[in-house]
Amino acid sequence: xxxxxxxxxxxxxxxxxxxxxxxxxxxxxxxxxxxxxxxxxxxxxxxxxxxxxxxxxxxxxxxxxxxxxxxxxxxxxxxxxxxxxxxxxxxxxxxxxxxxxxxxxxxxxxxxxxxxxxxxxxxxxxxxxxxxxxxxxxxxxxxxxxxxxxxxxxxx
Amino acid sequence: xxxxxxxxxxxxxxxxxxxxxxxxxxxxxxxxxxxxxxxxxxxxxxxxxxxxxxxxxxxxxxxxxxxxxxxxxxxxxxxxxxxxxxxxxxxxxxxxxxxxxxxxxxxxxxxxxxxxxxxxxxxxxxxxxxxxxxxxxxxxxxxxxxxxxxxxxxxx
DNA sequence: AACCGATAGATGTATATACATATAAATTAA
DNA sequence: TTAATTTATATGTATATACATCTATCGGTT
Numbered sequence: 001x002x003x004x005x006x007x008x009x010x011x012x013x014x015x016x017x018x019x020x021x022x023x024x025x026x027x028x029x030x031x032x033x034x035x036x037x038x039x040x041x042x043x044x045x046x047x048x049x050x051x052x053x054x055x056x057x058x059x060x061x062x063x064x065x066x067x068x069x070x071x072x073x074x075x076x077x078x079x080x081x082x083x084x085x086x087x088x089x090x091x092x093x094x095x096x097x098x099x100x101x102x103x104x105x106x107x108x109x110x111x112x113x114x115x116x117x118x119x120x121x122x123x124x125x126x127x128x129x130x131x132x133x134x135x136x137x138x139x140x141x142x143x144x145x146x147x148x149x150x151x152x153x154x155x156x
Numbered sequence: 157x158x159x160x161x162x163x164x165x166x167x168x169x170x171x172x173x174x175x176x177x178x179x180x181x182x183x184x185x186x187x188x189x190x191x192x193x194x195x196x197x198x199x200x201x202x203x204x205x206x207x208x209x210x211x212x213x214x215x216x217x218x219x220x221x222x223x224x225x226x227x228x229x230x231x232x233x234x235x236x237x238x239x240x241x242x243x244x245x246x247x248x249x250x251x252x253x254x255x256x257x258x259x260x261x262x263x264x265x266x267x268x269x270x271x272x273x274x275x276x277x278x279x280x281x282x283x284x285x286x287x288x289x290x291x292x293x294x295x296x297x298x299x300x301x302x303x304x305x306x307x308x309x310x311x312x
Numbered sequence: 313a314a315c316c317g318a319t320a321g322a323t324g325t326a327t328a329t330a331c332a333t334a335t336a337a338a339t340t341a342a
Numbered sequence: 343t344t345a346a347t348t349t350a351t352a353t354g355t356a357t358a359t360a361c362a363t364c365t366a367t368c369g370g371t372t
Contacts, residue, residue: 006306006309006310007306008302008305008306011233012231012232012233013230013231014217014231016217018284019295019298020295020296020298020299020302021287021291021293021295021298022287023298023302024293024298024301024302024305025191025287025291026233027301027302027305027306028184028187028188028191028305029188029191029192029233029234030233031184031188031305031308031309032184032185032187032188032189033188033233033234033235034309035181035184035185035308036185037235037236037360040360044360044361049326049327049328049360050328051327051328051329052327061170061172068350068351069350069351069352070349070350070351074169075168075169075170076168077167077168077182077185077186077189078185078189078328078329079189079193080193080329080330080331081328081329081330082328082329082330082352083351084351084352084353085327085328085352085353086327086328089326089327101350104337104338104349104350105336105337105338105350106336106337106338106349106350106351107337107349107350107351108350108351108352128174131177131178131181135177135181135308135309136307136310137177137180137304137307137308139175139176139177140176141304141307142175142176142177142179142180143176144300144304145180145183145301145304145305145308146164146176146179146180146183148293148297148300148301148304149164149180149183149184149187149301150162150163150164150183151292151293151297152187152191152291152293152301153162153187153190153291154162154292193330196330200330200331205330205356205357205358206358207357207358207359208357224320224321225320225321225322226319226320226321234358234359236359236360236361237358237359237360238358238359238360239321240321240322240323241322241323241357241358242357242358244322245356245357257320260319260320260367260368261320261366261367261368262319262320262321262366262367262368263319263320263321263367264320264321264322
């Protein structure tokens with residue numbers, strides 16, 4: 001499976017776009033898939049999926065504080081990810097611990113284990129490096145791209 | 157589930173980005189999720205998933221010619237989509253027909269049925285309209301965005 | 313013609329997504 | 343204080359993704 005094709009037209013074997021806005025939509029979807037594929041390839045070696053890695057990263061953001069499932073969920077990039085079941089898999093691998101909150105027994109609080117912290121440190125280094133190697137873009141361009149992506153999502 | 161949050165920082169409750177390039181990566185992933193969610197909501201009414209819709213759209217590109225599974229697969233935006241099983245579901249709904257190719261018995265050729273053409277016409281109209289309503293971007297901006305996304309994927 | 317490697321597609325498995333529903337605890341209202 | 347409502351999480355189901363493997367067929371070689 002080639003994943004280093006540059007032009008969108010080559011990647012999806014089509015150059016029939018209604019207009020530039022339509023093309024941008026497809027371009028965003030394709031680039032997101034491309035990014036996820038690059039990252040997942042690195043994570044695979046450590047038995048982590050992209051979403052499991054995201055949950056570990058989010059937990060790290062509050063470490064050493066615990067987080068409840070809801071707080072993790074609202075920080076996920078893909079909002080309909082099923083956090084309880086991602087936690088299931090991380091728990092089996094002993095990368096996180098799950099406990100019922102003392103203050104509110106409905107809440108499940110999640111803690112990174114030392115093993116979780118460790119694998120996160122290693123994989124983060126790997127993922128950052130592979131992105132640096134694959135995405136060659138200066139800060140000014142990236143800032144411009146960010147501004148345009150925010151505009152895509154503007155609804156008056 | 158809110159899907160009309162504009163700023164990335166609000167969407168993922170974080171403003172800790174290593175740099176603009178890192179933020180752009182997250183921004184691309186989030187925007188792709190946002191686009192898919194908007195489109196899927198429209199398709200749901202017609203019992204189609206986003207990927208089923210993509211396959212129908214690809215088949216339409218060659219209509220009335222047939223396409224084999226491999227030709228559909230290489231035109232998918234997400235390359236590791238499992239086309240035979242997406243075809244399974246479309247076939248059950250009688251939106252496509254599957255036949256073994258006469259020239260090469262390994263190949264399965266797929267044809268849009270009139271029902272498939274019909275649902276594709278209706279849903280395309282719906283999807284295009286909802287994107288027009290939600291994405292307010294002029295052609296010049298979109299062209300700039302496309303150029304930047306291609307740059308993201310450039311590997312010297 | 314028989315064999316061998318390559319190709320096309322189908323199938324199996326684990327995980328994720330999207331959405332509906334269930335369960336338990338907390339909060340509010342009666 | 344009981345009942346109703348809301349909230350937090352878990353669970354169930356259908357589909358999709360990612361990847362491995364299996365089967366049938368094709369094309370080339372001997």
